[in-house]
Amino acid sequence: MNDMPNHMPEKTGTGEAAGPKRPGRLRRLARGRGGTAVVGVLVGALLGTGVMAWRANELPFVERDVCWGSLSSEVAGALFNDTDVRSRELPLRRATVDPMHTECSIQGFGSDELESEVTASVRTLGALKGAPAWDWTRQYLSSRMTPLGGGITGMASSQRAWVALPTSCEEKHYEPGEKPPLRVVSLAADGSDPDYVNEVDARRGLDAMSRAVVRLANGVMARYGCESRYPDPPKLPGPPEGKSVRAVDNDKLCGLPGVRLPRWARGKDASAVRTTPGTRPDEVPGGIRSCDVGRPYGMDRIRLTTVAEPRLARVVARGLGQRADRLGGDGEGAHAAGLSLYTADCRGGRATFVAWEKDPDEEQGDAPAGRRSLGLALLPSYVKAEAGRIGCGEVRVEGAERLSGGRS
Structure with missing residues (x-):
């Protein structure tokens, strides 16, 4: 398999990282006396157990863009309620090599315990048939999902979001009349869409998911070498939850x-x-x-x-x-x-x-x-x-x- 180039995606005016409102517990620990030694021990333990994966030449607990360099700490952090955000990701393969999908796990920790998780995915839907095709349809096309608008083919809810990559963002030559497979990037919170979410949490979740999935799509397109970029989604209509x-x-x-x-x-x-x-x-x-x-x-x-x-x-x-x-x-x-x-x-x-x-x-x-x-x-x-x-x-x-x- 051919991995994608190691260059980082282009930064846009809408993708600049912003620092968190307060440092996480482990980052605060690193600032104290002897913090460096403690962090060194913790890093060895974490990497030894496979809990987290860090990029080469980067220190843990240092702010970084996650999921193939697509999501700033601000955008990723908005997916959770005041937690430390950590991530693990599989390599972003070319779809012509790996036509199914690759994933990135974004994890929210509170008091150093896993509280919630959002899974980012890059998937070629054209490869799905039967039950897998229907399962994706059932989850991502329900009446809870709000169209993103702004010329973007995609939808979002407080728990789910997806964006289609443009047809111009292809990695191989297609013959006249040949239809390129549909590829999407998506976000899914742990568990399915609940039957009831209060309106405040639903609004916050919808805004966070819609912004994050568009930034994720832009980061993936940058890694694939595509010229296209999507603008941040506009303010979406109020979510159906809580109404x-x-x-x-x-x-x-x-x-x-x-x-x-x-x-x-x-x-x-x-x-x-x-x-x-x-x-x-x-x-x-x-x-x-x-x-x-x-x-x-x-x-x-x-x-x-x-x-x-x-x-x-x-x-x-x-x-x-x-x-x-x-x-x-x-x-x-x-x-x-x-x-x-x-x-x-x-x-x-x-x-x-x-x-x-x-x-x-x-x-x-x-x-x-x-x-x-x-x-x-x-x-x-x-x-x-x-x-x-x-x-x-x-x-x-x-x-x-x-x-x-x-x-x-």
């Missing part, structure tokens, strides 16, 4: 005319709706919009997602394997368990439409025959409404009624 969700409009589900919630699916389990912040049915920054329907504090009855960014749409469409039941019509689709996917060629390129049930009734075995898949029941009207909005023309889905066992 009351809206009541479901059964006859205009997710704000879409013609998409109606079946009568058998109405009730307290489908009484609230949450959509991607900053989006409306007639305007979707970044080409991605998700709508989650469920209870006010459990939005897991059904998720409807439209992905009109062609490179990402191709990844999302590979979320089901060959054993899934096929759907016909003006596009192509498939259904298995609680997941229905449908793709169509649109004015801006390929688009993918998703209907996902976390706990489909067919697994519970207590739904009336022909009414077991809410996703299949909604998919034809959902695709028709969304396809018309994003410039695909009229797109018919065929086979959903047959797979659901009858009319819904």
Whole structure:
């Protein structure tokens, strides 16, 4: 494998490091009498146990940019609550050599104990298929994620963030008509997005994650030798956490005319709706919009997602394997368990439409025959409404009624 060059990324006006408000406990220790000797002992112990990895010619507990030289101590520190920040990273390989991913662990320590962790990743999504492709889609395209805007293809929440690297940032020559794989940089806090986060913490987390992921992308592009750089994201719309969700409009589900919630699916389990912040049915920054329907504090009855960014749409469409039941019509689709996917060629390129049930009734075995898949029941009207909005023309889905066992 060929490692990237050892030169540091270019510093931009938005990437200058700022010192922490107060030194960490171990840094304070180093300033006292005999601190140098103590630090020497600690460094030997830490390196001997593999707890931390330091760059060559650098001393530990000294401020440095982390994750391939991308994040200053200020930006990395904002991801945590007043802690010492440490990091460990794998080499940043070229995607043509290592097409999957590499990672950097950013760790927040309090009283020298690990309190929380954020994982930075560089990944080629074009290599994902089946369950891994769907797992990424489920985590990073939920209605909690806010589009970054400013011409950046990416999203952020208080716990997750991702940015697509530009198509011009490639390492090999592609033939005419050949589509370069989509590569993204991402950040993920330990654990999944919680069902509830207070509004203050959610706002702080969203601001920190959105800024950090853009800086991370710029650092990776610098190491790859790309000319492009992204500006810091603007002030994003308020995060959905900590805010009351809206009541479901059964006859205009997710704000879409013609998409109606079946009568058998109405009730307290489908009484609230949450959509991607900053989006409306007639305007979707970044080409991605998700709508989650469920209870006010459990939005897991059904998720409807439209992905009109062609490179990402191709990844999302590979979320089901060959054993899934096929759907016909003006596009192509498939259904298995609680997941229905449908793709169509649109004015801006390929688009993918998703209907996902976390706990489909067919697994519970207590739904009336022909009414077991809410996703299949909604998919034809959902695709028709969304396809018309994003410039695909009229797109018919065929086979959903047959797979659901009858009319819904």
